[in-house]
Amino acid sequence: MSLKIIVTGGAGFIGSNFIFHMLKAHPDYKIICVDKLTYAGNLDTLKEVIAQEKINFFRIDICDREKIFALFERERPDVIINFAAESHVDRSINDPGIFLFTNTLGTGVLLDACVKFGIKRYHQVSTDEVYGDLPLDRPDLFFTEKTPLKTSSPYSASKASADLLTLAYNRTYKLPVSISRCSNNYGPYHFPEKLIPLMIINALHDKPLPVYGQGLNVRDWLYVEDHCRAIDLIIHDEGSVGEIYNIGGHNEMRNIDIVKLICRELGKPESLIKFVEDRKGHDLRYAIDPEKIYMRLGWLPATRFAEGIKKTIKWYLENKSWWERLIKL
Numbered sequence: 001m002s003l004k005i006i007v008t009g010g011a012g013f014i015g016s017n018f019i020f021h022m023l024k025a026h027p028d029y030k031i032i033c034v035d036k037l038t039y040a041g042n043l044d045t046l047k048e049v050i051a052q053e054k055i056n057f058f059r060i061d062i063c064d065r066e067k068i069f070a071l072f073e074r075e076r077p078d079v080i081i082n083f084a085a086e087s088h089v090d091r092s093i094n095d096p097g098i099f100l101f102t103n104t105l106g107t108g109v110l111l112d113a114c115v116k117f118g119i120k121r122y123h124q125v126s127t128d129e130v131y132g133d134l135p136l137d138r139p140d141l142f143f144t145e146k147t148p149l150k151t152s153s154p155y156s157a158s159k160a161s162a163d164l165l166t167l168a169y170n171r172t173y174k175l176p177v178s179i180s181r182c183s184n185n186y187g188p189y190h191f192p193e194k195l196i197p198l199m200i201i202n203a204l205h206d207k208p209l210p211v212y213g214q215g216l217n218v219r220d221w222l223y224v225e226d227h228c229r230a231i232d233l234i235i236h237d238e239g240s241v242g243e244i245y246n247i248g249g250h251n252e253m254r255n256i257d258i259v260k261l262i263c264r265e266l267g268k269p270e271s272l273i274k275f276v277e278d279r280k281g282h283d284l285r286y287a288i289d290p291e292k293i294y295m296r297l298g299w300l301p302a303t304r305f306a307e308g309i310k311k312t313i314k315w316y317l318e319n320k321s322w323w324e325r326l327i328k329l
């Protein structure tokens with residue numbers, strides 16, 4: 001059955017990759033992208049699929065109740081996948097307010113529209129950061145879906161609030177929702193303020209590579225296409241209503257090792273690395289146990305980090321025009 005899907009935040013990193021994935025996997029679906037086009041939203045990414053009328057695009061803020069309700073009334077979507085968010089932890093430390101608006105209240109507006117107009121599924125794209133962090137000296141510990149929420153930054157707190165709201169709408173209004181909590185993504189179309197693209201671009205320009213603290217913080221990295229495939233599986237599984245899934249690749253790496261690897265791949269000296277004052281409240285280690293999504297939906301990551309990072313670096317080398325406009329070096 002063909003579905004009409006609203007993808008919010010589809011001009012951002014993961015949302016745009018998700019749109020490309022869906023156009024390939026389900027060419028008969030109607031995709032509507034809703035995005036406010038903040039500094040992180042880039043319509044260049046979608047220009048070809050918009051020009052070819054493969055998707056419809058609407059510039060709307062998800063906090064704008066009137067416009068969101070009018071869109072739902074007109075389009076009557078089957079599925080909503082909410083990627084729209086302020087997503088940069090450092091920005092949330094400097095200016096938390098907008099995170100509460102978009103990430104929490106904006107989610108509330110979408111949920112209200114879903115209740116009013118009726119949908120087949122609302123999917124909330126969440127993050128492993130809602131669980132807080134794990135100690136560096138306990139590699140045996142992982143986040144499961146039952147790990148208590150224990151947020152560290154305004155970003156993760158706003159995302160955790162959105163998760164709770166989503167679950168409350170399931171319980172109270174029987175809204176068919178699902179939630180996925182993914183580890184760090186990397187891949188094409190990643191905004192150049194985030195670790196991997198920032199390091200690639202700075203290294204290419206022989207600029208310093210700023211690393212927080214001693215670079216010992218550990219993140220679990222997943223190639224973005226694997227995340228998109230997981231969401232595709234969840235939204236098509238009727239048994240996933242009311243469920244939360246952790247998504248991760250068992251690919252834990254220290255920040256410093258990622259940066260050194262990028263230097264090696266680009267033939268740049270490690271002397272470019274510059275340790276800078278640590279981020280306030282910096283989470284030490286994230287590590288996902290993806291057992292549930294594997295057991296229930298058969299999902300496993302397809303791209304190993306060694307291969308994914310090469311593909312990502314190649315993409316940044318071949319798509320300079322995409323990122324050059326976005327940076328002030």
Ligand SMILES: NC(=O)c1ccc[n+]([C@@H]2O[C@H](COP(=O)([O-])OP(=O)(O)OC[C@H]3O[C@@H](n4cnc5c(N)ncnc54)[C@H](O)[C@@H]3O)[C@@H](O)[C@H]2O)c1
Pocket residue numbers: 008009010011012013014015034035036037038039040041042060061062063082083084085086087088102106125126127128159181182183184185186191
């Ligand atoms: N990047 C990661 O590693 C990662 C990991 C796990 C979960 N997530 C989650 O995935 C989602 C997407 O992350 P991303 O890295 O693609 O973020 P991004 O910052 O690249 O993209 C966010 C998009 O949302 C849009 N947006 C922001 N505020 C909006 C608003 N009020 N109304 C409509 N659109 C708005 C932006 O214009 C942008 O296009 C987020 O919800 C994030 O919390 C990200």
